[in-house]
Amino acid sequence: xxxxxxxxxHPMFLLGRPVRRMRDFGPENxxxxxxDIPTPGRRDxxxxxxxxxxxxxxxxxxxxxxxxxxxxxxxxxxxxxELYQLTARRVFGMARRILVDAELSExxxxxxxxxxxxxxxxxxxxxxxxxxWLMTIAHRRAVDKVRSEQSSSDREARYGASSHVxxxxxxxxxxxxxxxxxxxxxxxxxLTATQQESVRMAYYGGLTYREVAAKLGVAIPTIKSRIxxxxxxxxxxLGVS
Amino acid sequence: MQTDLDHGRVLxxxxxxxxxxxxxxEREAIDDYISATSASERDAFEDRVRQxxxxxxxxxxxxxAEPPPGLLDKILAQLPDxxxxxxxxxxxxxxxxxxxxxxxxxxxxxGNEAPAQDELSARRRHRADSKPSHTRxxxxxAAAAAVIxxxxxxxxxxxxxxxxxxxVVEAGDVRxxxxxxxxxxxxxxxxxxxxxxxxxxxxxxxxxxxxKVYQMWRLPESGAAPESVGVMTGEDxxxxxxxxxxxxxxxxxxxxxxxxxxxSESPTLPIVAQIPLET
Numbered sequence: 081x082x083x084x085x086x087x088x089x090h091p092m093f094l095l096g097r098p099v100r101r102m103r104d105f106g107p108e109n110x111x112x113x114x115x116d117i118p119t120p121g122r123r124d125x126x127x128x129x130x131x132x133x134x135x136x137x138x139x140x141x142x143x144x145x146x147x148x149x150x151x152x153x154x155x156x157x158x159x160x161x162e163l164y165q166l167t168a169r170r171v172f173g174m175a176r177r178i179l180v181d182a183e184l185s186e187x188x189x190x191x192x193x194x195x196x197x198x199x200x201x202x203x204x205x206x207x208x209x210x211x212x213w214l215m216t217i218a219h220r221r222a223v224d225k226v227r228s229e230q231s232s233s234d235r236e237a238r239y240g241a242s243s244h245v246x247x248x249x250x251x252x253x254x255x256x257x258x259x260x261x262x263x264x265x266x267x268x269x270x271l272t273a274t275q276q277e278s279v280r281m282a283y284y285g286g287l288t289y290r291e292v293a294a295k296l297g298v299a300i301p302t303i304k305s306r307i308x309x310x311x312x313x314x315x316x317x318l319g320v321s
Numbered sequence: 322m323q324t325d326l327d328h329g330r331v332l333x334x335x336x337x338x339x340x341x342x343x344x345x346x347e348r349e350a351i352d353d354y355i356s357a358t359s360a361s362e363r364d365a366f367e368d369r370v371r372q373x374x375x376x377x378x379x380x381x382x383x384x385x386a387e388p389p390p391g392l393l394d395k396i397l398a399q400l401p402d403x404x405x406x407x408x409x410x411x412x413x414x415x416x417x418x419x420x421x422x423x424x425x426x427x428x429x430x431x432g433n434e435a436p437a438q439d440e441l442s443a444r445r446r447h448r449a450d451s452k453p454s455h456t457r458x459x460x461x462x463a464a465a466a467a468v469i470x471x472x473x474x475x476x477x478x479x480x481x482x483x484x485x486x487x488x489v490v491e492a493g494d495v496r497x498x499x500x501x502x503x504x505x506x507x508x509x510x511x512x513x514x515x516x517x518x519x520x521x522x523x524x525x526x527x528x529x530x531x532x533k534v535y536q537m538w539r540l541p542e543s544g545a546a547p548e549s550v551g552v553m554t555g556e557d558x559x560x561x562x563x564x565x566x567x568x569x570x571x572x573x574x575x576x577x578x579x580x581x582x583x584x585s586e587s588p589t590l591p592i593v594a595q596i597p598l599e600t
Contacts (some may be wrong), residue, residue, distance in 0.1 A: 154493045161393060168392070172387070172388035173385040173386040190392065190399070208371045212377075216378070260379070279340065282342035283342070288343055311340065
């Protein structure tokens with residue numbers, strides 16, 4: 081065992097799922113999480129505690145999801161089921177947004193959670209928030225599926241039909257935590273219209289930057305810059321570090 | 322894009338990569354480049370991708386839609402080794418039907434799921450899909466946690482190191498079962514292949530008849546004669562009694578019989594409880 085120190089679990093926890101663990105840095109060992117380290121107020125992976133956020137819905141949710149992922153990684157189906165209950169609307173929502181078709185969306189969602197089951201043990205809290213980890217898988221699966229199901233031109237056409245600008249109140253309802261929702265809305269407003277358009281087209285349409293450039297009739301380097309600069313501006317505004 | 326990689330420019334691709342706005346081939350090219358580059362450039366790239374993903378998740382990943390009911394069940398049914406598992410987590414355990422055993426009135430019963438509030442039995446049956454076993458394999462030598470002696474069954478704990486009992490219970494591949502004992506009470510089993518040990522906890526077992534003791538045996542997989550683990554008096558079983566069995570890989574089951582005081586060389590039928598160690 082590679083840990084340099086070990087916390088002996090309180091006898092109360094012996095017979096059940098362990099709640100406390102020391103972080104293990106060995107590359108091939110399990111990466112476990114001490115439950116009571118300060119968690120960032122925002123779901124941004126920042127190491128800086130935000131005093132106004134401690135105990136906010138975002139903070140509690142993150143810690144809980146980290147625990148569920150750790151337990152899932154140990155084969156705990158109950159934890160996996162709970163993780164599903166907490167996140168499936170969002171994963172399926174992502175799939176629907178990108179794939180539109182209900183059956184394809186269901187397939188993609190299944191694929192996502194099977195991948196979660198298989199790889200939960202590898203989730204490293206230092207590499208990002210549990211929700212970002214999950215939604216990254218979800219987005220990737222949906223995009224791979226839409227790319228394999230449809231030719232490029234179909235996708236570009238379909239994106240035009242189903243896309244819509246997310247209204248401010250939609251965002252506020254969907255995002256947990258009023259303060260966080262407002263921050264997101266404000267930060268999205270710091271992007272230019274063309275930056276927004278390019279990012280959304282790529283993200284929700286499953287299009288590559290080349291396809292976005294072709295659809296908008298804009299030079300490839302321009303599109304690359306718009307997408308990159310838009311996301312950099314967004315991350316800086318949100319305080320992601 | 323290959324030009325950029327050829328010139329060592331990869332960081333500027335972090336946002337597009339995080340957005341999945343690159344083609345499959347481009348993604349592979351980036352992955353190949355990153356795995357071969359210096360640690361500092363890899364860290365910088367991965368950090369930037371991480372930050373982009375957090376921002377993207379916060380801003381763009383909030384659409385919600387109700388998945389079809391029963392989707393979770395479908396998913397659970399596809400998990401490795403899940404067998405007949407439904408979303409509430411109850412697992413159908415194979416059991417011997419009454420009267421099917423070779424020995425009449427032997428009281429051999431199969432495993433049952435214990436009530437949910439029992440922590441040990443709340444663990445699900447699970448094949449090692451995750452942990453490499455070396456992280457759980459402890460050296461069980463002179464500082465062994467369990468001491469089993471002929472004539473008595475005792476469990477001693479080393480205060481400095483997690484006991485084998487703890488290791489079993491906390492193992493990633495622990496399997497739990499409860500077996501009802503015909504004479505009364507139950508035996509709770511927690512077994513872990515990776516720890517190569519099992520914990521048998523007897524609860525609410527009535528005292529054996531006067532002049533008798535319970536004796537625990539382990540049955541070799543080879544079919545050789547049962548080996549005595551130890552004897553338990555009425556006093557021993559009056560409280561909950563945990564027995565730790567190490568090196569269980571060579572044994573197929575644990576059995577309990579009623580024997581004259583001091584125990585016997587070989588089991589006297591009937592077997593009052595038989596606990597399978599195999600999955």
